Amino acid sequence: MRNHLRTAIGLLAGALLCAAPQSWAAQPAPAPRAAAAADPAYEVLVFSKTAGFRHSSIDDGIAALRELGAAHGFGVDATEDAQAFTTGNLARYEAIVFLSTTGDVLNGAQQTAMEQYIRGGGGYVGVHAAADTEYDWPFYEGLAGALFRSHPAVQRATVEVEDRAHDATAHLGTTWQRTDEWYDYRTNPRTTAHVLASLDESSYSGGSMAGDHPIAWCKDYQGGRAFYTGGGHTDESYAEPAFRRHLLGGIRWAAGMTEADCRPETGYRPLFDGTGTTGWKQAGPGGFTLADGTLSSHGGLGLYWYEAEEFTGDYSLKLDWRMSGDDNSGVFVGFPASDDPWSAVDHGYEIQIDATDAPDRTTGAVYGFRSADLAVRDAALNPPGEWNTYEIRVTGERLEVFLNGRRINDFTNTDPARSLRQGHIGIQNHGDGDEVAFRNVRIKAEGGTTPPVPRSGEVRGVGGKCLDVDGAGTADGTKVQVWTCNGTGAQRWTVAGDGSLRALGKCLDVSGGGTADGTRVQLWTCNGTGAQAWAAQSDGTVRNPQSGKCLDASGGTWNDGTAVHLWTCHTGPNQKWTLP
Missing domain, CATH: 2.80.10.50 (Trefoil (Acidic Fibroblast Growth Factor, subunit A))
Structure with a gap:
């Protein structure tokens, strides 16, 4: 069911391996910029049946989704006929959008068909009142992530964007001012879904989720993908460019056209959250420019490293990154404090970011030591121009690398001169012409940390x-x-x-x-x-x-x-x- 044509196209455009390896220290001429490949054609079903309150915005929502489909290569079938929910018919679609549905809209056989569709790899997109639907169907509650409890009056609020790598939110700033009807939910989805955006309850009246108020999220669910956004009550929502792009990103991800890490995420603290670079230090030439909450590399060969702490135990490091084209960078772990960028090379380990190098020196590799599982890497990788998320997990001397939520490398250090359990972390600026951007560097350290010596x-x-x-x-x-x-x-x-x-x-x-x-x-x-x-x-x-x-x-x-x-x-x- 899931369409993987886009992955293959992206690999041809941005991740072909060169015949000859390139030295880490080389300063090549700038490579041609690779444009992100267009999505292959696919089909989306928009379902808007209501058995309770009916939103006047449904018609505007359908029109907006048809326009998005025409502009971005997917067809839209819109229906309120639940008889569309058969195993054979649903197999035609890469994603199903529940557009402000309300109440009990599917019978038992139709629910079974929907469950089979999701378990077969199908995609679900819930919009606004999709959370006010099928209260007595446990599978659907898990799919939607949370169900509606109440709402205050329509009003302006501040949306705090927690994930700026997912295609539904990468276009947004760290905050998003919107007017909508802001739902409270019966449960908090944070422990079962990956929260993309939440509400600042101090910015409006009537929020009642104790200050932790998710409003958009994604999750892998029983073999399929589920995306939900609480926006979309008002007619005007569907004319907002930012909200339309938010919907497009949710559809693209649910349909398998782009990848993201949608595992639940709790317990991380920021090392770089986009607001400043306290604790970071440049080693070597070049550096990083901070704009729009993003660090972008220039010049080099250098290393921007987190001087404020040395990590001395197990930890999980996450960060978002994006290449402009055939660029070169990397994430370093386990190296001692030094103003010489080569110290990280000689004493630590680099998790590579490079579309076109040898297998042990391309994206996902532990540079010079172990190639990524290239088949898994290729299926998880977004092409140049789109954001990716790394998790670098250190457990003892074991180093696991996850790309957009999928494990692509598993390496164990056996070199007594190196240790993954003690050292700093850093990001590389490789050289002129290499443009790699980073966002949202965060860590969950289960071991200790050593503060820097003043x-x-x-x-x-x-x-x-x-x-x-x-x-x-x-x-x-x-x-x-x-x-x-x-x-x-x-x-x-x-x-x-x-x-x-x-x-x-x-x-x-x-x-x-x-x-x-x-x-x-x-x-x-x-x-x-x-x-x-x-x-x-x-x-x-x-x-x-x-x-x-x-x-x-x-x-x-x-x-x-x-x-x-x-x-x-x-x-x-x-x-x-x-x-x-």
Whole structure:
């Protein structure tokens, strides 16, 4: 039933293996960019029978789905006739959309046909009141993920996008402002489904799910795929470009046209959530640009590594990545702290991202040690231009690699000079022309972590001058400036584990927690607030994440005594700093 033509096309477009292996250190000419292959033609059944409340938006929903199908290569059959639910008829479709169905809409034989369809690999898409359907059919409750309990009035709310790799949500920002009728559900689907988006209950009135309010999710279910979105009550929803793209992504995934990790996910904490890069450090040339919650590689060969913690036990690392074309990058684990990117190569392990290298050096390989299971990898891999998700699971000296939820590699370290159980993690910027993006780096560490040893020394800025506390004063509000480096305590700064920069027992501070250009940066008693958090960026700037602005030497000439302040980041020479 499941159509795998797209996988084969994607492999021909973006994952053919080269005859000759390419060195990790090579700097090849930029390869041609591979466009994502179009989906093969397929069919979708839209079912909108109602035995309870009937939404006026159903007609708009059907029209929108027909337009999406015409634009994206799938045919749409729309019906309210439950007699369409026979084994033979359902076999024609790659996905079935329950469009705001309500009440009991299928009899026993029709339910059996639907169960057989799903167990045979079929896809389900539930829209809005699909959760207000078939309360007495346990199979359907599991398929939908959760059933309707109540709702407040239609109103505007903030949708928090938890997964920006799934095709239904990759086009969205970290938050999404929408007006709709926001359902509360009888159960929380988080433990049985992968939550793609949830509601900020503080942003509207009437939410009653105790602050954890999933509103869109996906799951693998009894051999098939199930996607649900709580949006779609209003007629206007189906004219919203972002909501239409959300529906398209759900249909594409349910129909098997794109892959995603839809396993339940709980207990992870962010190492990079898109809002800042505190704790990360660049080793070697090139770096990563942060925009739209995404780290994008440029130049190299270098490594962006998480300096803030060293992982010393079992853990599961997840991150989302996307190639632009035939690009090269990788994820490193188990290496010691170092400003030399080759230390990670020599002492750790790389899980490769590269469409066209030798089997032990292509996507999913433990670079130079073990090829991925290429057949499984190929079936799980999205082509260039689309997002993929890695899980890198370390258990003792065993390293398992999952791509979009499917295990593609299983490697055991036997080298006594290396250890997976102790080390840092990092992502590679391979070289000019290699464009690989990363989102949502998160970890669930079951072992311990070792915090970094605070680093102390000079902070050097424009013209080789040092960040300096005026007159070595210690009073709150003392001016911070640039001054010729002189080795005194007024120029000795400590990079602390909490993201603060400390000198003379006090912290570098944004006056009043301000955000305006020109806000004074001063010395102040350490208080753990966002006004005292600083994050070194891969472009050499030092950013205050709370304001989103940079530490800046004021003016256009920088003499001894030039004050520092907060300013919009522009990467000019007066915003470049070298930390200890």
